Amino acid sequence: MRPLRVKLILPALTEATSPFWRPIKYSLFPPLGLATLAAYLAPDDEATLVDEHVEPLCLDDEPDLVIIQVYITNAYRAYRIADRYRARGAFVALGGLHVTALPHEAMVHADAIFLGPGEQTFPAFLRDLREGRPVRVYRSTAGRTLERLPPVRRDLIARRNYLVPNSLVVTRGCPQHCDFCYKDAFFAGGRSFYTQRIDHALAEIARLPGRHLYFLDDHLLGDRRFARALFAGLRGMNRLFQGASTVDAILRDDIIERAAEAGLRSLFVGFETLSGGNLARSNKRQNLGLDYKAVTDRLHGLGIMINGSFVFGMDDDDADVFRRTVDWAIEHGLTTATFHIQTPYPGTALHARLEAEGRITTGDWDLYDTRHVVYRPARLKPEELKDGYDWAYREFYRWSSISRAALTHRSMKHQTKHFFYAAGWKKFEPAWNTVIRARQLARMTPLLEAVLSRVTAESLAPAGDQPATWTAPRQSLLVVR
Ligand code: B12
Ligand code: SF4
Numbered sequence: 001m002r003p004l005r006v007k008l009i010l011p012a013l014t015e016a017t018s019p020f021w022r023p024i025k026y027s028l029f030p031p032l033g034l035a036t037l038a039a040y041l042a043p044d045d046e047a048t049l050v051d052e053h054v055e056p057l058c059l060d061d062e063p064d065l066v067i068i069q070v071y072i073t074n075a076y077r078a079y080r081i082a083d084r085y086r087a088r089g090a091f092v093a094l095g096g097l098h099v100t101a102l103p104h105e106a107m108v109h110a111d112a113i114f115l116g117p118g119e120q121t122f123p124a125f126l127r128d129l130r131e132g133r134p135v136r137v138y139r140s141t142a143g144r145t146l147e148r149l150p151p152v153r154r155d156l157i158a159r160r161n162y163l164v165p166n167s168l169v170v171t172r173g174c175p176q177h178c179d180f181c182y183k184d185a186f187f188a189g190g191r192s193f194y195t196q197r198i199d200h201a202l203a204e205i206a207r208l209p210g211r212h213l214y215f216l217d218d219h220l221l222g223d224r225r226f227a228r229a230l231f232a233g234l235r236g237m238n239r240l241f242q243g244a245s246t247v248d249a250i251l252r253d254d255i256i257e258r259a260a261e262a263g264l265r266s267l268f269v270g271f272e273t274l275s276g277g278n279l280a281r282s283n284k285r286q287n288l289g290l291d292y293k294a295v296t297d298r299l300h301g302l303g304i305m306i307n308g309s310f311v312f313g314m315d316d317d318d319a320d321v322f323r324r325t326v327d328w329a330i331e332h333g334l335t336t337a338t339f340h341i342q343t344p345y346p347g348t349a350l351h352a353r354l355e356a357e358g359r360i361t362t363g364d365w366d367l368y369d370t371r372h373v374v375y376r377p378a379r380l381k382p383e384e385l386k387d388g389y390d391w392a393y394r395e396f397y398r399w400s401s402i403s404r405a406a407l408t409h410r411s412m413k414h415q416t417k418h419f420f421y422a423a424g425w426k427k428f429e430p431a432w433n434t435v436i437r438a439r440q441l442a443r444m445t446p447l448l449e450a451v452l453s454r455v456t457a458e459s460l461a462p463a464g465d466q467p468a469t470w471t472a473p474r475q476s477l478l479v480v481r
Pocket of ligand 2 (some may be wrong): 171174175176177178182183218219246270336
């Protein structure tokens with residue numbers, strides 16, 4: 001068969017046209033999932049990869065095969081693109097989280113759909129396609145593995161379009177089962193947490209230029225043996241990295257110290273809620289009874305900046321939740337916070353429960369972006385939830401809040417890093433836009449690396465050395481006694 005002309009597309013989400021559009025957020029990470037799939041194409045296939053968040057998408061070409069990645073928030077756009085290419089005679093394949101959650105919805109717009117991770121199903125499909133007998137549905141089930149994964153096709157990614165071109169995933173899934181998370185639905189029917197081989201992960205890292213890495217893994221510390229070996233290998237590689245973890249993994253044994261020695265400088269932590277009732281109801285058992293202050297103290301002691309993730313609108317939340325959460329985040333020195341309005345993604349246990357209770361108020365997927373209220377909260381009016389969420393962002397990122405949070409750290413260097421990282425992320429939008437338009441994002445990487453430089457034990461100032469404005473944090477909040 002002649003070589004295939006293949007187009008891989010990450011459609012822009014609908015909010016791309018709204019006033020809340022934040023180009024820097026969508027210029028962070030390249031489409032890793034699509035670059036992973038492209039690695040299975042034959043060497044003489046002609047592949048192009050388009051991320052519509054950072055570059056225009058031309059629909060007038062004539063590829064043989066169109067691969068589209070569908071998230072909930074870009075689903076409508078994805079379907080329009082799919083319909084258009086099918087009308088022009090291309091074979092259209094749809095996959096990703098939303099297709100897995102709602103295959104019947106996606107099926108109408110595709111020649112083939114893919115449920116779950118693509119590492120096994122996509123090469124099987126390519127074989128079928130070349131033999132002229134592709135089927136309609138490819139479902140990933142048994143036999144999931146990252147062994148012998150071909151190198152991600154990073155040559156298809158225009159690095160200059162991204163602030164963090166060196167993003168990677170060395171595991172898939174997560175060992176936990178929170179009821180609001182996409183994970184259980186996406187990995188149904190097979191393994192839901194597995195890792196690369198250590199030598200392969202380290203080889204992938206070695207192939208990445210520069211120093212900075214961003215691990216997009218759901219839970220980088222989830223497999224402790226793997227994480228230990230990974231950090232041991234990373235130690236000699238002179239890297240700086242960011243990643244994500246659950247709170248319990250941070251408190252267990254000395255894995256977080258090993259991560260810090262290997263170059264971990266900032267961590268996304270799923271605190272989610274300060275209410276024990278909320279944690280129990282959402283099956284976030286790994287957070288139950290844990291001392292969140294111990295988590296922030298331990299990370300800050302290692303000079304690791306924290307991006308805390310919080311969800312508003314769970315059933316225990318009342319009008320006070322916003323103030324309590326923001327105060328806690330500031331007093332505990334979180335560098336950045338990501339707030340979400342609880343969002344029941346189709347396929348999750350949360351969605352099933354709210355639907356059974358008759359509380360889902362819209363099926364407009366454009367609104368499932370964690371910024372809109374799409375269900376009836378238990379103890380808040382929908383508009384209170386939306387207003388409280390907006391208020392929380394404003395309040396946390398006020399100059400005075402950023403300063404207060406920065407001043408909770410003991411060393412000057414940590415305070416300064418905190419200040420510039422938080423301010424840089426939220427306060428300089430027009431400057432980012434200029435840099436993005438000038439296609440100069442790559443020039444920002446040394447700045448990012450400087451802000452992520454190490455706060456060593458030596459640079460921690462003695463306790464008596466605090467600036468005059470220093471105020472001791474209030475009594476910490478022990479979550480669920
Ligand atoms: C990085 C990331 C982002 C980045 C960039 C995404 C990008 N450029 O790809 C940014 C910051 C922009 C982002 C934004 C948002 N994100 Co996001 N993001 C992620 C994250 C952490 C990693 C994605 C990733 O690279 N995974 C690794 C790769 C290898 O896996 P993959 O992309 O899933 O691809 C595999 C399969 O899905 C499959 N596949 C995918 N497409 C196709 C197509 C075909 C044909 C085939 C065969 C296979 C296939 O094969 C691939 C290899 O196995 C995920 C969490 C996660 N672990 O996936 C959340 C996640 C995808 N995001 C999520 C959400 C909600 C959002 C936002 C709405 C959040 C917000 N409030 O703004 C926005 C909107 C995004 C949009 N464009 O619509 C949810 C999605 C929920 C859902 N049901 O769709 C997730 C799952 C987080 C979560 N736990 O809730 N996100
Ligand atoms: S710990 Fe995070 S990734 Fe894992 S199931 Fe819970 S929300 Fe999902």
